[in-house]
Amino acid sequence: xxxxxxxAKSAPLxxxxxxxxxxxxxxxxxxxSVRFGAVEALHEVNLHFHCGxxxxxxxxxxxxxxxxxxxLLGEVPYxxxxxxxxxxxxxxxxxxxxxxxxxxxDPDTPITVTDLFRISQHSLVPFPQGLMxxxxxxxxxxxxxARRRLSALSGGELQRVLLALAMTPLPDILLLDEPVAGVDQxxxxxxxxxxxxxxxxxxxxxxxxxxxxxxxxxxxDRVVLLNRTILADGTPAEILTDGxxxxxxxxxxxxLTKPLQRDPHx
Amino acid sequence: xxxxxxxxxxxxPGDWTRFIFMKQALLAIxxxxxxxxxxxxxxxxxRMAFFSDVIGHSALTGxxxxxxxxxxxxSPAMPAFAALxxxxxxxxxxxxxxxxDTVIAVIFALVVSAGVVLLSRGGGFAKxxxxxxxxxxxxxxxxxxxxxxxxxxxxxxxxxLGKPLILISLSPTLARSRGIPVFAVETGFAVLVAFMVxxxxxxxxxxxxxxxxxxxxxxxxxxxxxxxxxxxxALVLGLxxxxxxxxxxxxxxxxxxxxxxxxxxxxxxxxxxGRFRR
Numbered sequence: 175x176x177x178x179x180x181x182a183k184s185a186p187l188x189x190x191x192x193x194x195x196x197x198x199x200x201x202x203x204x205x206x207s208v209r210f211g212a213v214e215a216l217h218e219v220n221l222h223f224h225c226g227x228x229x230x231x232x233x234x235x236x237x238x239x240x241x242x243x244x245x246l247l248g249e250v251p252y253x254x255x256x257x258x259x260x261x262x263x264x265x266x267x268x269x270x271x272x273x274x275x276x277x278x279x280d281p282d283t284p285i286t287v288t289d290l291f292r293i294s295q296h297s298l299v300p301f302p303q304g305l306m307x308x309x310x311x312x313x314x315x316x317x318x319x320a321r322r323r324l325s326a327l328s329g330g331e332l333q334r335v336l337l338a339l340a341m342t343p344l345p346d347i348l349l350l351d352e353p354v355a356g357v358d359q360x361x362x363x364x365x366x367x368x369x370x371x372x373x374x375x376x377x378x379x380x381x382x383x384x385x386x387x388x389x390x391x392x393x394x395d396r397v398v399l400l401n402r403t404i405l406a407d408g409t410p411a412e413i414l415t416d417g418x419x420x421x422x423x424x425x426x427x428x429x430l431t432k433p434l435q436r437d438p439h440x
Numbered sequence: 441x442x443x444x445x446x447x448x449x450x451x452x453p454g455d456w457t458r459f460i461f462m463k464q465a466l467l468a469i470x471x472x473x474x475x476x477x478x479x480x481x482x483x484x485x486x487r488m489a490f491f492s493d494v495i496g497h498s499a500l501t502g503x504x505x506x507x508x509x510x511x512x513x514x515s516p517a518m519p520a521f522a523a524l525x526x527x528x529x530x531x532x533x534x535x536x537x538x539x540x541d542t543v544i545a546v547i548f549a550l551v552v553s554a555g556v557v558l559l560s561r562g563g564g565f566a567k568x569x570x571x572x573x574x575x576x577x578x579x580x581x582x583x584x585x586x587x588x589x590x591x592x593x594x595x596x597x598x599x600x601l602g603k604p605l606i607l608i609s610l611s612p613t614l615a616r617s618r619g620i621p622v623f624a625v626e627t628g629f630a631v632l633v634a635f636m637v638x639x640x641x642x643x644x645x646x647x648x649x650x651x652x653x654x655x656x657x658x659x660x661x662x663x664x665x666x667x668x669x670x671x672x673x674a675l676v677l678g679l680x681x682x683x684x685x686x687x688x689x690x691x692x693x694x695x696x697x698x699x700x701x702x703x704x705x706x707x708x709x710x711x712x713x714g715r716f717r718r
Contacts, residue, residue: 249616272617277610283485284664285606292667293603294618323665324610340617349617 199225199261201268201347201379206254208241215241217403219254223396225261225346226377228370230390230410232428233400239383242400243349246381247272258346261377271345273336275352279325287311287327287335288320294339314338314368330361337368341376348372350382354389362386366393387414387428399425410434442581456690464584465576465696469682471587472640473652475594477678479636480657481671482602486609488633490541491529493650494548495522495634499641500555503571508558515583515642519590522638525551526630534623574645574697576686583642590639597632605629606667644697651701656681659708662715677707 203221207214216238223229231239245252247270258268279285291307311317314334319327327335333353340348350369354362370393373380384390391397397413399405405423406413414420417429449463456462483492499518506517525547532543559568604625608615612622640649660673685700692699 244613247613247617249613270617272614274611274614277614279610282661284661284666284670285610286666289606289667290610293606295603321666336614339614351613 199259199263199377199379201256201258203246204255204257206242206245206252206256208238208245208250208252210250214402216245216252219400219404221398221404221407223379223381225379226373227395228373228380228382228393229396229398230387230394231381231383231398231400232385232387232425233405234425237401239400240351243272243351243381243383246270246347246349260346268346269343271340271348273333273340273348273350273353275355277324277332277336281325283323283325285324286321287316287324290324290335291339291342294342310342311335311338313341313371315364328358328361329356330358330365333357333361333365334368337365337372341372344376345378347379347381350380350384352383352385354384354386362389366390369393388430388432391430391434399423399428401425442584454687456687461577461579462686462690464579464581465686466683467584468576468579468587468643469686469696469700470679471584471591472643473678473682474675475591475598475636476640476653477656477674478598478671479594479633480653480655480678481660481674482598482605482629483633484654484657484661485606486629488630489650489654491544491630492633492637492653494529494544494551495526495637496641496646496649497548498522498525498551498555498634499571499638499646500559500568501551502555502638503568504555504558516586518641519635519638522634523631526634527627530623530627530630571641572646573695574641574643574648576643576689576696579643587639587643590636594632594636597628601625601629601632644700645695648695648697648701651705652678652682652697655701655704655708659704659711662708662711677704681707 201223203219206216206219206221208216219242231242233239241250244250246256257265259265260268288307291310308317308320311320311334314337316331316334316338319331319335322331324332324335337350337353348369354365357365366389369380369382372378382390382394391410391414394410396407397410398407399413399420401424405425406419411434414428414430415434417426420426420429445467446460446463449457449466483489498521502518502521503514505521506514509517511517529544529547532538532547533540536543556565559565604615604620607618607620608622608625615625616622637649637653640652644652656674656678657670659677660670664670664673681704682700685703686696688694688703689696689699
């Protein structure tokens with residue numbers, strides 16, 4: 175698991191800092207900007223999310239959604255600060271679990287799901303055999319996939335395996351980068367239900383980047399509209415049913431066509 | 441130590457065991473094939489076959505530099521230069537936006553032409569042709585000792601970098617999220633490949649060394665069903681191809697490196713055809 179970059183290392187912010195934690199476990203992103211050469215990919219992003227909250231991050235292509243996840247993973251340099259307070263209100267580095275959109279595996283590659291778990295434990299001591307891998311896969315309804323090749327998994331199966339991997343060891347923040355692209359409807363609902371369960375049972379902060387607004391909205395607690403900076407932030411009902419406002423923001427496609435139905439489990 | 445090996449080989453069948461140079465060559469094969477075949481799996485998996493080919497050819501430039509510096513035995517200059525080049529490629533990949541393929545192709549052109557220009561001054565390139573096809577049969581004990589050290593170091597390197605590297609091949613961001621220093625691992629691995637390939641050049645030859653690196657892994661990839669069998673099959677193929685190639689080259693009077701490569705290529709074709717039939 176990666177720690178977030180040391181907050182002390184990031185550039186100092188102008189003006190007084192609202193860094194006081196809220197009453198519970200949370201993550202606060204303050205004045206985060208990312209620059210690639212002359213292009214500013216993210217500008218002064220401010221975001222505050224609680225543990226046990228599923229936040230939907232939506233925006234057009236090139237809006238900087240993936241860049242924001244990469245900043246949280248410490249993969250791109252940024253200015254501003256990211257802070258995390260745990261359940262005992264201590265400021266510390268969070269463990270970040272990450273579910274990528276896909277893996278680059280060629281069709282013939284002899285790498286199995288068990289191999290994927292083994293190579294993810296980077297130590298010279300061999301990972302305990304099979305059993306632990308299957309235990310990690312079981313909550314994701316994927317234990318029967320342990321011996322399958324990665325290249326032979328369907329889109330939905332691969333996403334459940336990657337979710338199981340991101341949950342081993344247990345992270346504080348879970349980042350999902352368009353996890354359901356290319357997954358069929360049944361696989362999609364199964365995946366959302368699993369993610370929802372994880373949020374409740376482990377009190378995780380989950381940040382979900384997706385274009386599948388229709389399905390994801392029923393499970394989300396928060397919706398954040400991003401296009402280089404935060405355009406809107408609120409509950410799914412507030413944000414996604416206001417078609418006119420979405421259209422003025424250039425995101426008319428995100429407007430829900432049916433009335434929002436909250437998932438009874440969420 | 442070496443005497444013990446010579447006595448042990450006497451128990452093997454065949455009249456080739458009468459020659460000390462063959463006993464040494466067998467030892468050299470056993471030392472050089474395992475690290476090459478295992479490294480090959482990682483190279484194939486990380487799509488670095490072109491890079492390793494360039495590194496093999498950069499041995500020419502290393503050789504030229506070693507000769508210009510007046511080294512009596514210029515062969516250690518080859519791994520040193522290759523490792524330097526590996527770091528350079530890694531940095532270029534990171535700090536330019538050019539495609540990796542293009543960067544490597546430009547470097548290929550530079551090193552090969554520079555090497556040939558330097559070595560051909562005064563029309564003396566002919567004396568370096570042994571490096572093109574390699575030579576297993578005129579080894580000194582000190583070269584064998586050096587080879588043993590190289591194999592051991594590369595083996596350790598594979599143990600340390602193998603797993604993180606495979607994860608990086610699958611998804612660099614996922615690797616990063618598991619705390620793997622992606623740039624350091626990739627650079628370290630490039631140096632490892634350069635070190636091994638350039639050390640094998642005097643034996644196997646510039647023209648053949650990349651085939652010996654890639655072929656066992658390419659064939660193993662077709663029949664392995666998980667990572668362990670992938671590595672294991674590549675290792676077995678590399679070793680059998682190496683030993684059989686050496687013995688055949690003795691009876692046929694051919695270059696050993698190329699004979700090994702031809703055998704492993706044949707194995708690849710058999711496996712590929714078998715899969716095609718199924």
